[in-house]
Amino acid sequence: MSDLEHIRTWFDEHLPELLEQHRVPSAAWAVLKDGEVVEGAHGVLNLATGVTATPESVYQIGSITKLWTSTLVLQLVDEGLVDLDATVRTYLPEFAIADEAAAEAITVRQLLNHTAGFEGDIFTDTGVGDDCVEKYVATLGGTPQLFAPGEQFSYNNAGYCVLGRLVEVVRDTTYDQALREHLIGPLGLRHAAPSVHEAIMHRAAMGHLESGEEGTLEPAPFWSMARSNSPAGSTLTMSARDLVAFARMHLEDGVAPDGTRVLAAGTAERMQAHEVDLPELGLMGSSWGLGFERFDTPDGPIVGHDGSTVGQGAFLRMVPAEGVAIALLTNGGDMISLYHAIVGQVLDSVTDVHLPGLPQPPAEPERIDARRFVGTYSADVFDLTVSQDDDGRIWIEQVPKGLFIEMGGQVERSELVAYRDDMLIPVEPDRGMYMPHAFLGDDGEGNALYLHLGRAVRRAGA
Template sequence: MAALVEIEKWLAEAVPGAIERYDVPGAAWAVLAGGEVVDGAAGVLSKATMVEATADSVFQIGSITKLWTATLVMQLVDEGKVDLDVPIRTYLPEFQIADESAAARITTRQLLCHTAGFEGDIFTDTGRGDDCVEKFVRELRGVAQLFPPGEQFSYNNAGYCVLGRLVEVLRNSPYDECLRDHLITPLGLTHTAPGPYEAILYRAAVGHIETEPGAGYHPAPVWSLVRSNAPAGSSLAMRPRDLLTFAQLHLNDGKAADGTQVLAPGTAGRMHDRQVELPDLGLMGTSWGLGFERFENGDALIIGHDGGTIGQSAFLRILPEAGVAVALLTNGGDVVSLYREVAGHVLEQLAGVHLPALPEPPTKPERIDASRYVGTYEADVLEMTVGQDEDGRIWLVQKPKGVFEELGGQVERKELLPYGENSLIPVDADRGMHLPHVFLGDDGHGHALYLHIGRAVRRAGA
């Protein structure tokens, strides 16, 4: 096993070349082992300003914020203020979605592990005031139910906004203040910003996006997504060392560095336990806990989460048994390839653990009858149409909608190949990976009811 000092040296030497290779403007990292942390950075925070990235620079952590929201909820469970298995309406009687029967049954546990079943990619802008999360939840009353609560996993951003509102109501404070009072301050974090007004006090990274494939990465036109989605990950930013201080809380059975019990003994472990299995989705985990993504890799369990905002991507991986964690924060480019090179080396050297292999398209694909898959699948932010031509080739046309279109998303056409049972996989990689497209259920006419890409996207008209 390599010593942490050797890892520190390797990162300082290897990452500058890697970010250039993968067209990543800037990156910052931190590694935890044996209770010690090393960190560093390379590249720039913005191509517009060319300000150098440093270890104390703050990057958005995106959906890794969901682990923080889940931890705030579990503190309420510790205090006896929340029962995970009663309807969320017990605490939020105003919660409504289009399906009244589902709304009356959805529980806090189902929201935490993404099995609530309603359309999840909702990014309604309800302003910048302290009441924005409250207003957001009110706007969910017309959102469609995709499947019965608890039936399957479907990643749900809106569900975490509901959880954020739960925290606000039971703490009688805005979400940002709850973060500060119950996590940021008890953990002694010094470079953590709930939003842009705090982030501007530090060296803050700017996301970079491609307006069209091959055009190169340029600074994004806006810094963050809307504040109403803060509990799901729209704006929380921090340096990697602060993110690993949060990880230490989960490695130390709920204790902060000064011994403060931020979570009750045993609660962190329950958050890490398996709650729901996932389809074979490649980069995502094999199962999910109460907030935590789980990668069951042979005898080794890796937990963590990924995050993506407007041109910023974040990765957190924790090995509970080894007491090892790595955080990588980036602001554009082929971030998956960079993550696999950095995290893969660190976890192998410090714990002898290999990252699970990414899915690859077959080298000798079979021709199949894709009639079960053909059709249009539609969600709030995208429309995906699967077709098969006269030569038997399968094509996917993906059109952005709503906020994704407003942010410059482009229509994409890609060829898909057969990949395992009920799955297709793109021929070409997207940002370093080939994402399997899994087809589930039956619409009653022999066609798949859902196209699952981490979210269960329902067949249009079904």
Template sequence: MATLSEIQTWLDDRLATLLTEYDVPGAAVAVSLRGEVIDTAAGVLSLATGVDATADSVFQVGSITKVWTATLVMQLVDEGLVKLDAPVRDYVPGFVVADEAAAAAMTVRQLLNHTAGFEGDIFIDTGNGDDCVEKYVAQLAGVTQLFAPGEMFSYNNAAFSVLGRLVELARNKPFAQCLRDHLVSPLGLTHVANDANEAILHRAAVGHIKPAPDADLAPAPVWSLMRSMAPAGAMLAMRPRDLVAFAQLHLDAGKAPDGTEVVSPSSVAAMQGRQVELPPLGMMGDAWGLGWEIFDWSGRTVIGHDGGTIGQGAFLRIVPEQELSVALLTNGGNLIGLYEQVVGHVLRELAGIAMPPLPTPPAEREPLLDATRYAGTYTCDVADITVSQDADGRVWLDHTPKGEIAELGGKPDPVELVRLDGDTLIALEPQHGMHQLQAFIGDDGSGRALYLHSGRAMRRADGAPADPAQ
């Protein structure tokens, strides 16, 4: 096994070269082993300004915020203010979705483990006031219920804004203040920003996107998503050293560096316990806990979460058995390729864990003679996806962004799909460093798949029954 100092040398020697290889403008890394931390950075925070990235630069962590939100909820569980299996409405009285029965039955646990069943990619800007999360939750009244609560996994951003509102009501203060009072301050973190106003006080990374599929990377037109989605990961930013300090809280049974119990050992254990198993989905874990993704790698358990915002990407992996955590924060480009190189090296050299390779199309492809089961349009609030088969028998996925997501970049080119296994198809060409999996599940009553699942379940729009119980 390598030493932590050897990992520091490798990162200092290799990170800049890897950024060039994977067309990533800038990145910062921190590694913690049994409480000892190293960090480094390379590249630039913005291609427009050329300001160097440093280890103290703050990058957005995106959906890794969900684990912070889950920790805030578990603190309330510890205090007896929340019960995981109680209805959400016990704590958020105004919570409604289009399906009244589902809204009434939905539990806090189902929000935390992504089994709530309502459409989750609901990006509504309700302003920058302290009441933005409250206003956002009120806007969910017309949101479609895709399946009965608890039936299966579907990644749900909106659920975590509802959890943010639960925390606000229990603490009687805005979500950002809850984060600072109950996690940032007790852990002694110094480089954490809740929004752009706080990020500007630090060296802050800017996201980079391609305005069109064949264009060069350019700084994103906006710094973050809307504040109403902050509990789901819209804007929280920090340096990687502070992110692994948060990870250490979950390695130290909920204790801060000064010994203060921030969250109970039982809640830490519950968050890391398997709640729901996932189908093979490429980058996503094998199971989900309460906030945490759970990976089964090299016969051991690894927990973590990823985050993606507008042109920024974040990766956190933790090996509880060896008290090891690694955080990689980036601002555009081939993030997956860089993640495989950097995080893969750290886990291999410090823990003897080989990250499994991401799925690739089979060398010998089984022809899809009839794609009727898969063909059709699947829809959600942010996109329509149409699957079709051409005259040569080739299967294509055409992705049409909608709403604010469409305004941030061009429409992607159609992607050819081939069979990987059973009803799981895989993109023939990689995008952003990986071949995306598309699992077709369920039955609409005529033999066609009811859902297209790539981590989020998208419901068939053409002729599917309206009742999620069917």
């Protein structure tokens, strides 16, 4: 029996139990090795309707869309239409944020590798028309600059919307149509939908969120986020097999299965290569490329991306040295723990590269003076306030704003303990994960300037 047949058997035997254990309504999966693919699905796409998942079912891939956006941009680079190190204003003269000097300096590369430095969690809904991305970019004029362009990594959804608009302008088309013409079509994908209107033509998953004190899973209050954020990952929907077909093109030097060249020779490798390091957060990669998240393990790099939308979670992992790709698509519950159990098992079975362990709080955390960390850190979607009580315990309170309120966000208070130098970690998991909190920089008075959670959240008033 081949490695892939062993994988199929393992999924058949274990996926139903794992879904029940982690309270995930359904999952679809696909594994690629040496040009061959196995796939499957189990569970219920929508708890309100009882429609079951099949391998052809489509799920939102969320921020994995950023790999598609970066691929569209690199196609333009291949064609000589865009220079990675040219400023964004070379192609979008109207691009504006609050810091004019930064707006003039930010480059295409800095948008791709998340070092542009402006506030990134901006989810303004500018309608459903074909001009929605253009209108979205026009709303960024008051967006604050958190640090100088190129200074550090801070995950930036808004930056990828700007890249989507760049694609629209240079291609003279809409973002959705660019996906169809330059990726979905050339890759021969049959179950991929850039828009809500196309997704409904397929067997589409519904996201689920926890409700009430019991944490009961219920269908999300709406299906997708705003179309204006589509280049960052608000609408693109597909089957696990189609997501793996996209990964295969990147593993095979930009060539589609039928021989169509989608990227120039060497471009896929450039996209996966190291560009910038991250704080040691554990849940995100250790470094980033031109779109690709990188896990730099002792056994070699794993590359890919995650995606999270309204009650749906998607995971893509690739081992370039071994020609392996894994896609896992889910629609609620403890999706992170399910991902780690499944993708870890697959990697152990068919590669010599192992998934890094998830961060855990220490059994006996050290008591520390947290004065450097105490204060409020503010972003567009939440305020985070760190405090230390008279007993020396450290707390963080999250107050949702904007989109997070619309998605049902509530004020949450949780305890943090010492983790590593200038890092704290929650005592209790959130959706199956313990997210390390890194405190970086100095506000000039000995306090941390940023609370880094994959994105840099700046101290309020500093």
